[in-house]
Amino acid sequence: MNDFFLANGSIFRQTFYTTAMAYDRREQEPFPPVNVYVCDGRVLVQALLPGLDMHDIGIVLDGEELLLEGRMRRGKGRYVREERYSGHFRRRIPLGVPVHSQAHVEIRDGILQIELKRKG
Numbered sequence: 001m002n003d004f005f006l007a008n009g010s011i012f013r014q015t016f017y018t019t020a021m022a023y024d025r026r027e028q029e030p031f032p033p034v035n036v037y038v039c040d041g042r043v044l045v046q047a048l049l050p051g052l053d054m055h056d057i058g059i060v061l062d063g064e065e066l067l068l069e070g071r072m073r074r075g076k077g078r079y080v081r082e083e084r085y086s087g088h089f090r091r092r093i094p095l096g097v098p099v100h101s102q103a104h105v106e107i108r109d110g111i112l113q114i115e116l117k118r119k120g
Contacts, residue, residue, distance in 0.1 A: 031089045098118065102116075
């Protein structure tokens with residue numbers, strides 16, 4: 001590791017956050033990012049999916065898990081910098097409670113919202 005000297009003479013020993021680190025981190029984080037709320041006899045799942053429409057997303061309820069899958073398409077052209085996720089995604093989201101299979105689903109402003117009624 002390199003030592004960096006600040007103006008006041010102290011040593012700054014810090015690994016800088018680089019673009020390469022951002023890409024490695026992106027590959028390890030689950031996509032899409034979600035929030036899951038359990039309240040008032042329902043479960044609300046919100047997923048961040050900018051640029052997608054309902055026909056681009058597959059949603060399957062499997063017991064107490066929700067499966068989201070789809071594809072984020074890459075724009076055309078030569079990229080100078082690329083930080084947004086692109087490619088196929090598939091994510092299993094544990095809900096933690098039993099739910100009915102009928103759901104209210106909508107996507108608005110890049111946020112997919114799935115509302116399910118709890119059983120019992």
